Amino acid sequence: MTVIEELMATVKAQQHTIEVLTIKLEETNAKLDKANARIAELEEQLHKDSHNSSKPPSSDGYEKQTPKSQRKTSGKKAGGQTGHKGNHMMLGAPDRIEMVYPQHCVNCPHRAHCDKLKVHDTCYTVDVEIRKETVKYEIMECNCGGVQETAKRPAGISGSVTYGNRLKALVCVLSTKGMVAIKNLCEIIHGLTGIKLGTGTVCNMLHSAAAQAKTVVDGFPQELHKNPVVHCDETGLRVNGKLHWVHVISTSLLTYYALSENRGKKAMDEIGFLASYRGIVVHDFWASYFKATGAEHAMCCAHLLRELTGVFENHPEQTWAQELYCELLSMYRAADFYNQHPEIESRQHYMECLKRNYDQILEKGAAQNPLPEKESGKRGRVKRGRIRALIDRLRIYRGEVCRFADNPIVPFTNNQAERDLRMVRMKSKVIGSFRSEQGAIDFLLLKTFTSTAAKAGIAAFDALFSMFQGKLALRTE
Numbered sequence: 001m002t003v004i005e006e007l008m009a010t011v012k013a014q015q016h017t018i019e020v021l022t023i024k025l026e027e028t029n030a031k032l033d034k035a036n037a038r039i040a041e042l043e044e045q046l047h048k049d050s051h052n053s054s055k056p057p058s059s060d061g062y063e064k065q066t067p068k069s070q071r072k073t074s075g076k077k078a079g080g081q082t083g084h085k086g087n088h089m090m091l092g093a094p095d096r097i098e099m100v101y102p103q104h105c106v107n108c109p110h111r112a113h114c115d116k117l118k119v120h121d122t123c124y125t126v127d128v129e130i131r132k133e134t135v136k137y138e139i140m141e142c143n144c145g146g147v148q149e150t151a152k153r154p155a156g157i158s159g160s161v162t163y164g165n166r167l168k169a170l171v172c173v174l175s176t177k178g179m180v181a182i183k184n185l186c187e188i189i190h191g192l193t194g195i196k197l198g199t200g201t202v203c204n205m206l207h208s209a210a211a212q213a214k215t216v217v218d219g220f221p222q223e224l225h226k227n228p229v230v231h232c233d234e235t236g237l238r239v240n241g242k243l244h245w246v247h248v249i250s251t252s253l254l255t256y257y258a259l260s261e262n263r264g265k266k267a268m269d270e271i272g273f274l275a276s277y278r279g280i281v282v283h284d285f286w287a288s289y290f291k292a293t294g295a296e297h298a299m300c301c302a303h304l305l306r307e308l309t310g311v312f313e314n315h316p317e318q319t320w321a322q323e324l325y326c327e328l329l330s331m332y333r334a335a336d337f338y339n340q341h342p343e344i345e346s347r348q349h350y351m352e353c354l355k356r357n358y359d360q361i362l363e364k365g366a367a368q369n370p371l372p373e374k375e376s377g378k379r380g381r382v383k384r385g386r387i388r389a390l391i392d393r394l395r396i397y398r399g400e401v402c403r404f405a406d407n408p409i410v411p412f413t414n415n416q417a418e419r420d421l422r423m424v425r426m427k428s429k430v431i432g433s434f435r436s437e438q439g440a441i442d443f444l445l446l447k448t449f450t451s452t453a454a455k456a457g458i459a460a461f462d463a464l465f466s467m468f469q470g471k472l473a474l475r476t477e
Helices: 001-046 165-176 182-193 200-217 220-224 266-270 287-292 301-314 318-341 346-370 387-396 415-431 437-455 460-469
Strands: 141-144 148-149 227-239 242-250 255-260 281-282 296-299
Touching: 001 296, 001 301, 148 287, 165 200, 165 460, 182 200, 200 287, 200 437, 220 255, 227 415, 227 437, 227 460, 242 266, 242 415, 255 266, 255 415, 255 437, 266 281, 266 287, 281 346, 281 415, 287 387, 296 301, 318 346, 346 387, 415 437
Parallel strands: 227 281, 281 296
Antiparallel strands: 141 148, 227 242, 242 255
């Protein structure tokens, strides 16, 4: 073999080595790009909390002290402002009056008739007295004129010993409003009244009260159908060791809870409300709401503001996100102004201008985040990424996002449903899990009843006490 042939063989071998190394380099770069993308995704998740995502405030931990509200400071000092009408305790006639005498008059035998004494000042204490009251009913019998008649027991008394309506109302309030676990509830009742209740007795009380509340609550779905706007949301709840879902449908006057083992359309079909509802449903972009009903939809813009905050905080180069954040707030302020001044006729024109700005900002975002090209031979849809997916969602559902701007009865947020669900989450944190599905259903029935009563301005104890007496009528429209 000549020298030239040897050199040619060496060159070919080196070319092959270069080709192999190039392929390996490309594979390594691809793995590195994938790893960098995963690192960026994990870092973004690490930076998420309740102010820039849908994570609950309880997940923030003790170290993160970020503000939870999207509202900005007004510059005013905290507390009541100038001209604010204060509230104070309204006092009725005192139950008793006690005289407080000067020290040298304490033992004076003439103080009852002394004309030198006069009232210098007055002050009050307001306290409570909780005591056990046992009432004995003697059922009388009469044989008069040859006719024997026996009186009937008072309503609600079935056995020889029955717990009264006030005690049952207190037990229900502590469980559904105070979120007290049953064992602790028994200790509280014993400490307050001296009455020893067993956990089984408390469960029976709650179940009986829930059965009475159900006669009222069963009519709530029909009442909800009369409302042009309803709020919907859902949250997880552990029942007998399994994950269940609590769904809420509510208005400013009515709350309705339902329990299901499912979260999506199947659960909503089981509840049986959304399928026939034709008003406006306010929710937080959960796709199942679009599948479960033919009603119109309005999106919770508070969720969008948090998502947009997460985008421009974790990706400062995405300037469109902060622009859209400000645009939505401008739209909200304009809608609030026009709602307070319905006589002004420029609403539609001004809102159309703001919505054109909305479209232009999203076009800018789409240009900054183009769709990736589909690889040849690879099946399925191209992954758009979270930012591009958000942009597309905001473009597709532009009418639902901006519905509050066109319709005065549509709110900017879904806070109504979220407030109604908050206490259910609190109960879940206190007890951890319901031991039985019936216990969870009883809690939700009583919670539906007391929440609706509260919206009517009736305290939970008064509502339950009146329900046990058969005298309560709730206003639901």
